[in-house]
Amino acid sequence: MRKKIKYSFSVILIATFLLTLAACNKDSQTKPSTKKLEKIRVAEVTRSIFYAPEYVALEKGFFKDEGLDVQLMTTAGGDKTMTTLLSGGADIALVGSETSIYVYAQGSSDPVINFAQLTQTDGTFLVSRKQIDNFSWDQLKGSTFLGQRKGGMPQMVGEFVLKKHGIDPHKDLNLIQNIDFANIANAFAAGTGEFVQLFEPTASIFEKEGKGHIVASFGKESGHVPYTSFMTKQSYMKDHKAIVESFTRAIYKAQQWVKNHTSEEIAKAVQPYFPDTDPGIIKTVVERYKSQGSYATDPILDEEEWSNLQNIMKEAGELPKEVDYKTLVNTEIAKKVMIK
CATH class of the missing domain: 3.40.190.10 (Periplasmic binding protein-like II)
Structure with missing residues (x-):
């Protein structure tokens, strides 16, 4: 009789343990993560399918995976986008690399640094x-x-x-x-x-x-040119290097995702950012950009592209001064996030 009581008591203990474990697992699945996301304000020069990897990073949760809450705003035009960045209205800007040269030529004490390229041809x-x-x-x-x-x-x-x-x-x-x-x-x-x-x-x-x-x-x-890049003020990069690194890692994940998926899959991913555009049009546009190599497959802005940019500006009579590649381009973070 005593053995039977001991056996019943053991069964109760095991059952109680399993029920408690199940409850804990259920709570962990239903309760949202308590990890606080870092808010990052990003100003894009326009809303365009040309920037598909950016929207993929948002839609697929790559930024959140890196602990970032990206708040995206569209500031039509390069001048407005750069003004927003310089005035503190945004932390990061997605805009043509030529704007960083214009700012530097004006004698800015806090130059704007290109740290991650998104597109590598004209769009x-x-x-x-x-x-x-x-x-x-x-x-x-x-x-x-x-x-x-x-x-x-x-x-x-x-x-x-x-x-x-x-x-x-x-x-x-x-x-x-x-x-x-x-x-x-x-x-x-x-x-x-x-x-x-x-x-x-x-x-x-x-x-x-x-x-x-x-x-x-x-x-x-x-040909290849750093048409649109993510950039930020030198001071922000210095004070928030970990954030810029996390941001760049998310962009690289998105670039690789776009590289390895079909135009139809990419179009479906970016559709929420173009609610008024026919899905068939989005697919056609993605295919057009992808086939001509417009989407950069990694965030590195190389020296040849920088040289091509300045040649184009010079030909148009818009280059205020020659700017050394290393002065306004930082590839250290881009190279780091690409190491598996």
């Missing part, structure tokens, strides 16, 4: 109002061309490509470039210009709606 396309079956660049001569804002990367790359094809943008065209970045597409839709330089998905949307026809890619024509 604009030449759109014609009329359909052209056999396009050649010399067909632009004598036309009214609606270009991008003077001093920005789209405009400089656009002029670089035109000159490459023997076209003087200021003599051979009626060049319009005094329209604000956010209103260029609307101006073309309203009837201004015979040709326009547009980002995606606007170019593909116009094509689908019959407002224009994509006839060439400026990205294919211009």
